Amino acid sequence: MFVTSIQSRPCLAPMRRAGHPGTGRSTQPVAVRAASAQDAARVLELAASKPEGEAKKLDARAFRRSLSKSGTYTKRLTNEEGPLQSMDAHGVGYSRTGLVAQMRETGNTWQQAGITVILAEAYGFCWGVERAVQMAYEARHRYPDAELHITNEIIHNPSVNDRLREMGVHFIATRDDGLKDFSRVAAGDVVILPAFGAAVGEMKDLHERGVQIVDTTCPWVSKVWNAVDNQARKGHTSIIHGKWAHEETVATASFAGTYLIVKDLAEAEWVCDFMVNGGDSAFFLEKFKHAYSEGFDPVRDLQCIGMANQTTMLKGETQAIGKLLERTQLQRFGPGELSRRFMIMDTICDATQERQDAVFKITGAQERPEEALDMLLVVGGFNSSNTSHLQEIGEMKGIPSFWVDCADRVDVSTNSVLHKLAHGELVETRDWIPRDASMPLRIGVTSGASTPDRAVEDVLDRIFRIRDPNFKGIQPRATKVGKPQHAEI
Numbered sequence: 001m002f003v004t005s006i007q008s009r010p011c012l013a014p015m016r017r018a019g020h021p022g023t024g025r026s027t028q029p030v031a032v033r034a035a036s037a038q039d040a041a042r043v044l045e046l047a048a049s050k051p052e053g054e055a056k057k058l059d060a061r062a063f064r065r066s067l068s069k070s071g072t073y074t075k076r077l078t079n080e081e082g083p084l085q086s087m088d089a090h091g092v093g094y095s096r097t098g099l100v101a102q103m104r105e106t107g108n109t110w111q112q113a114g115i116t117v118i119l120a121e122a123y124g125f126c127w128g129v130e131r132a133v134q135m136a137y138e139a140r141h142r143y144p145d146a147e148l149h150i151t152n153e154i155i156h157n158p159s160v161n162d163r164l165r166e167m168g169v170h171f172i173a174t175r176d177d178g179l180k181d182f183s184r185v186a187a188g189d190v191v192i193l194p195a196f197g198a199a200v201g202e203m204k205d206l207h208e209r210g211v212q213i214v215d216t217t218c219p220w221v222s223k224v225w226n227a228v229d230n231q232a233r234k235g236h237t238s239i240i241h242g243k244w245a246h247e248e249t250v251a252t253a254s255f256a257g258t259y260l261i262v263k264d265l266a267e268a269e270w271v272c273d274f275m276v277n278g279g280d281s282a283f284f285l286e287k288f289k290h291a292y293s294e295g296f297d298p299v300r301d302l303q304c305i306g307m308a309n310q311t312t313m314l315k316g317e318t319q320a321i322g323k324l325l326e327r328t329q330l331q332r333f334g335p336g337e338l339s340r341r342f343m344i345m346d347t348i349c350d351a352t353q354e355r356q357d358a359v360f361k362i363t364g365a366q367e368r369p370e371e372a373l374d375m376l377l378v379v380g381g382f383n384s385s386n387t388s389h390l391q392e393i394g395e396m397k398g399i400p401s402f403w404v405d406c407a408d409r410v411d412v413s414t415n416s417v418l419h420k421l422a423h424g425e426l427v428e429t430r431d432w433i434p435r436d437a438s439m440p441l442r443i444g445v446t447s448g449a450s451t452p453d454r455a456v457e458d459v460l461d462r463i464f465r466i467r468d469p470n471f472k473g474i475q476p477r478a479t480k481v482g483k484p485q486h487a488e489i
C-alpha cells in the first residue's frame with residue numbers, strides 16, 4: 001500500500017498538538033493516499049478504527065477518495081429516461097410546458113388580469129440541485145426494492161421532499177444531541193447524501209453499516225471542502241463565512257482542521273479586532289460557542305488563516321470578509337509574511353450570485369414609475385439560505401417583498417398571504433393583491449436555487465385567481481425552451 005505523510009508547511013505558530021497526552025496516539029490527520037482498491041480498503045479500515053468523535057482527524061479527502069473506490073459508492077448521473085419522465089410528471093424539474101416555460105419564450109414577461117409579471121433572468125433550480133434531484137430519482141428507479149434513505153432534505157424545498165417521501169424515501173431524523181439517527185439504516189440499504197453534502201463522520205458511519213451510498217453533493221460544495229482541506233494541510237485555521245448550524249457548513253467544517261465560523265461581516269470585524277488588539281479569550285469562546293473546532297484557542301489558532309465559505313452566502317459579503325482578513329494579516333505581520341499567513345481560493349457558487357444579480361437587475365429601475373415593481377415575489381424553501389438572500393435584496397431596496405415556500409401560503413378567498421421576512425419572521429398580509437383589474441400591477445418574480453418551476457407557477461396561478469375570479473389557469477403547451485442557460489455551471 002502507498003502511505004504518504006502530509007508534507008505540511010508548518011505555520012510559525014504551533015498549530016496542532018502532537019498527540020493525546022497519556023495515550024501516545026497521534027492526533028495528526030491520518031495521511032493516506034489510496035492508489036488501489038486494497039489501499040482504498042486500508043484507508044476505510046483506518047477510518048473504521050477511529051471513534052466517532054475523531055472522524056475529523058482522519059484525512060477526510062483520502063477517506064472520500066477511498067470510499068469512491070469501495071464499490072458501494074456512486075456520484076454519477078445515468079440520464080436514464082424513466083427517472084426524467086417521473087421528474088417531469090411530478091413537477092420537480094424545469095418547466096417545459098407551463099407558465100414559466102411559456103414566459104421564457106416571451107422574454108421573461110407575462111400579462112394576465114392587468115398584472116405584468118417580470119421573471120428574473122436567473123431564477124430557480126441551479127445545476128447542482130437539478131443534478132441532486134435527478135440522482136435521487138435515478139436511485140429509486142435503480143433500487144426499486146431497497147430501503148432508500150436520505151441523510152437530510154435532498155434540497156431545501158418542501159414539494160420536492162414531499163414527492164420523494166411519496167416514493168418511499170425515508171428522511172433520516174436528527175437526534176437531540178445533533179447527530180443523525182441511523183438506527184433504521186441496515187446493511188444493503190441505499191442512502192442518498194444531499195446536494196449540500198454530509199459530514200465525513202456520517203459518511204464513515206454509513207460505510208461501516210454496509211450501505212450503498214449515492215452521493216449527490218454539488219461539485220461546488222466539494223470545491224470548498226478541498227479548500228479547507230488544503231488549509232488544514234498547511235496548518236492554517238479555516239475561517240468559514242457561513243451559518244454554523246447549516247448542514248453545508250457542518251459538512252465543510254468536518255473536512256477542515258482547525259476552524260472558526262463567522263456569520264457576517266460584523267462578526268469577522270470583531271474577530272479581526274481581537275487578532276490585532278487582543279482581548280479576553282474566554283469571552284471570545286463564549287461569543288462563538290458552537291462555531292469553532294474542538295480545542296480552538298483564539299490566540300494560538302489565528303496566526304495563520306485561510307478563508308472559506310458556505311456556497312450560498314452573499315458574494316459581496318464573502319469578498320468583503322476575505323479582504324478584511326487579508327488586510328488584518330498584512331497589518332499584523334507585514335507584506336513579506338502575507339502569503340504564508342493567509343490563504344484564499346474563490347469558492348463562491350456562481351448560481352447563487354447569478355440569482356442575486358438578476359434580482360438587482362429587475363429591481364434596478366424603481367425611480368422610473370413605468371418600470372418600477374409594485375412588489376417582489378420570492379419563491380423558495382423557508383430554510384433555504386440562498387432564497388433568504390433574494391428576499392433580503394427586495395427588503396434592502398424598500399420594495400414590498402413576499403417570500404413564500406409554496407402556493408398553499410396564498411389564500412385566494414381572503415386575498416391574504418403568509419410570508420417570511422429575510423430574517424425569519426412569518427407574517428400575514430391581508431388585501432395583498434389589489435382586486436381592481438384596471439389597476440396596473442408589476443410583480444417581479446424570482447425563486448431560490450432549490451425551487452422547481454412548478455412552485456412558481458402554482459403561486460402565480462393563485463395571484464391571477466385573486467385578481468380574476470374567472471381565471472381558468474394557464475393551458476400547458478409545448479415550448480421550444482430547453483434547460484435555462486443559467487442552470488449550468
Ligand code: SF4
Pocket residue numbers: 126127128129195196218219220221311312349350351352386449489
Ligand atoms: S446553489 Fe451552487 S453550490 Fe448549491 S447546489 Fe446549486 S450550484 Fe451547487
